[in-house]
Amino acid sequence: MADVSLAALAAQVFTGLVLGGIFVLLAIGLSLIFGLMTVVNFSHGALYMLGAYFGYVLLTRTGSFTVALIAAPLLVGVLGLAMERVLIRPLYGRSPDDPLLLTFGFSLVVVELARVIWGKIGLTLDPPPALAGAVNLGFTYFPTYRLFVIAVTAVVLAALWLFLEKTNVGLLIRAASRDPLMVRALGFDVGRVWFIVFGIGTGLAGLAGILAGPMRGAYAEMGVTIIIESFVVVVVGGMGSLVGAVISGLLIGQVVSLTTFFAPKLAEIIVFIFMAVVLLLRPSGLFGEAGLAE
Amino acid sequence: MSGAVAWIRRHPVVCFFVFFAIFPWLVPYRSLATQVLIYGLFALGFNLLYGYTGLLSFGAAAYWGLGAYGTGIALAKLKVTSLWLALGAGLGLALIGGALFGFFCLRRRGIYFAMLTLAFAQLLYFIGFHLADWTGGDDGLRGITVPPVVLGGWRISLDRSVVFYYFALVLVGLAVLVLKRILDSPFGAVLQAIRENTDRATACGYDIARIKHLSFVFYALFCGLAGALDALRLTVVPIESLHWSTSGQVVIMTLLGGAGTFFGPFVGAATYLVLEDAISVWTESWPLAIGGIFMVFVLFLPKGIWGTLTGGFHGR
Numbered sequence: 001m002a003d004v005s006l007a008a009l010a011a012q013v014f015t016g017l018v019l020g021g022i023f024v025l026l027a028i029g030l031s032l033i034f035g036l037m038t039v040v041n042f043s044h045g046a047l048y049m050l051g052a053y054f055g056y057v058l059l060t061r062t063g064s065f066t067v068a069l070i071a072a073p074l075l076v077g078v079l080g081l082a083m084e085r086v087l088i089r090p091l092y093g094r095s096p097d098d099p100l101l102l103t104f105g106f107s108l109v110v111v112e113l114a115r116v117i118w119g120k121i122g123l124t125l126d127p128p129p130a131l132a133g134a135v136n137l138g139f140t141y142f143p144t145y146r147l148f149v150i151a152v153t154a155v156v157l158a159a160l161w162l163f164l165e166k167t168n169v170g171l172l173i174r175a176a177s178r179d180p181l182m183v184r185a186l187g188f189d190v191g192r193v194w195f196i197v198f199g200i201g202t203g204l205a206g207l208a209g210i211l212a213g214p215m216r217g218a219y220a221e222m223g224v225t226i227i228i229e230s231f232v233v234v235v236v237g238g239m240g241s242l243v244g245a246v247i248s249g250l251l252i253g254q255v256v257s258l259t260t261f262f263a264p265k266l267a268e269i270i271v272f273i274f275m276a277v278v279l280l281l282r283p284s285g286l287f288g289e290a291g292l293a294e
Numbered sequence: 295m296s297g298a299v300a301w302i303r304r305h306p307v308v309c310f311f312v313f314f315a316i317f318p319w320l321v322p323y324r325s326l327a328t329q330v331l332i333y334g335l336f337a338l339g340f341n342l343l344y345g346y347t348g349l350l351s352f353g354a355a356a357y358w359g360l361g362a363y364g365t366g367i368a369l370a371k372l373k374v375t376s377l378w379l380a381l382g383a384g385l386g387l388a389l390i391g392g393a394l395f396g397f398f399c400l401r402r403r404g405i406y407f408a409m410l411t412l413a414f415a416q417l418l419y420f421i422g423f424h425l426a427d428w429t430g431g432d433d434g435l436r437g438i439t440v441p442p443v444v445l446g447g448w449r450i451s452l453d454r455s456v457v458f459y460y461f462a463l464v465l466v467g468l469a470v471l472v473l474k475r476i477l478d479s480p481f482g483a484v485l486q487a488i489r490e491n492t493d494r495a496t497a498c499g500y501d502i503a504r505i506k507h508l509s510f511v512f513y514a515l516f517c518g519l520a521g522a523l524d525a526l527r528l529t530v531v532p533i534e535s536l537h538w539s540t541s542g543q544v545v546i547m548t549l550l551g552g553a554g555t556f557f558g559p560f561v562g563a564a565t566y567l568v569l570e571d572a573i574s575v576w577t578e579s580w581p582l583a584i585g586g587i588f589m590v591f592v593l594f595l596p597k598g599i600w601g602t603l604t605g606g607f608h609g610r
Contacts, residue, residue: 038405040408040409087589096405098596101545104545105589106585108585108588109581109585115579224538228413228538235410239406268424272416273417276398279401280401
């Protein structure tokens with residue numbers, strides 16, 4: 001008996017890892033955009049939803065999950081680039097509340113458009129045949145697709161880290177997040193850095209969406225709850241801190257998953273209780289620096 | 295025109311009562327007038343925090359919902375027979391919620407504050423959802439019977455919609471009067487100082503943390519009274535009262551009307567509700583329309599309707 005529940009517990013830890021991976025992808029996008037531009041993208045959840053729907057369309061048109069997995073985030077990223085140009089750029093220099101308000105309006109529009117285009121009933125995405133079924137992990141069987149999500153998240157995070165730490169563009173991004181004025185004085189176009197980062201951040205939301213699609217399906221409201229939870233992840237991790245976003249995302253994934261196991265009724269509220277505790281003990285988040293864009 | 299505006303500025307509360315006394319005869323049907331009053335009060339509370347103190351909250355639904363459920367539960371579950379006691383229960387819950395959540399949310403400033411208010415409101419939404427014995431859960435709280443108003447020897451039934459309108463007008467009018475007193479007091483001046491420059495206000499020696507917290511509690515009380523009145527109006531409390539979209543609604547209303555202006559919240563609530571009424575006849579994609587309109591306002595008309603007409607404040 002103890003053996004069985006231990007195996008179930010281990011499976012739950014893996015489930016938490018999957019959930020955490022989705023949180024991390026969303027939170028890193030939010031945090032990256034915020035760290036650089038002090039813009040909070042309220043429509044991040046709507047873009048996550050679009051990632052799943054774009055994935056559905058690509059999957060049904062081309063029949064290839066690989067195409068969908070690569071093209072859906074790119075399409076969302078391109079939409080993000082357009083958003084930055086048209087919507088966010090006019091608000092630079094205004095109160096940081098304004099982009100938050102504007103992207104809130106944008107998310108209302110996008111979610112309603114999705115309802116009009118794809119209907120009010122959710123759609124299901126099938127994982128590719130190679131990833132269907134389950135793998136024997138020794139102690140329990142675990143869905144192959146979920147392991148794949150963990151792997152993709154890890155690869156993308158590693159790539160992002162290499163990009164930020166080892167390339168010239170990455171160097172520029174890090175410099176611009178620390179001191180945009182100095183970067184501008186050195187003759188770089190900070191506006192273009194912001195543009196690129198907005199595209200990357202929104203693209204990551206799209207990736208999270210297409211990855212979540214085969215697990216949760218695609219529906220218009222799918223981004224609403226998760227964006228609020230991602231905000232919590234970012235606040236707990238410390239806004240603008242990428243390491244914080246990763247650790248806090250994985251941590252909250254575990255907290256939610258294990259609470260679902262032990263006390264399912266508390267699963268939805270545990271995130272917020274956790275946040276309240278962290279705020280009491282460390283107001284600036286686990287890895288946050290106090291005073292960043294406050 | 296400018297003379298009239300100046301007179302309105304000097305006597306806003308008088309103007310409020312005169313205008314809303316005849317308002318039910320200016321709108322297509324009376325229930326819309328009552329809604330404008332109640333949502334106007336909701337937006338007024340939000341405006342105290344955002345427009346005057348400079349704190350953007352995305353969690354107003356929490357206090358609206360606490361007010362509504364407090365009053366609703368008192369009437370439907372605890373069978374309270376005094377209207378004042380039921381309203382007091384709603385206000386009491388909103389007060390406790392505001393004091394508690396305000397304490398947590400105000401540990402961070404700016405953008406973080408907005409996200410925290412949203413998160414705590416979402417927490418209450420889930421609690422309301424799961425405490426179905428008390429709140430009715432997904433089905434909403436039903437079975438609210440509105441007791442008559444008892445005041446001295448008077449006993450007035452609120453069953454007729456026109457009577458309920460004027461009852462709401464008296465309470466909302468009192469709230470408007472309280473807001474006017476707050477804004478005219480030194481406390482109100484400090485609120486606006488915090489909005490303009492928090493660091494300088496701190497340097498002037500004001501206890502910023504306490505003043506912000508007090509502002510937050512007033513905001514919760516105004517929102518709670520609005521929610522309580524809405525529970526009486528509908529005789530039902532839907533779970534959506536606590537939903538984040540309710541918080542979004544009040545943000546939109548206030549910005550449409552003009553944040554930081556005295557009448558902006560009522561202008562915004564009226565605009566929102568009339569538009570919703572008109573557009574819903576054409577299409578069920580109302581969020582698409584209001585989302586688009588809201589974006590246009592943020593981009594091009596940040597002072598809102600009333601603010602643009604009278605030259606009010608926006609942003610920091």
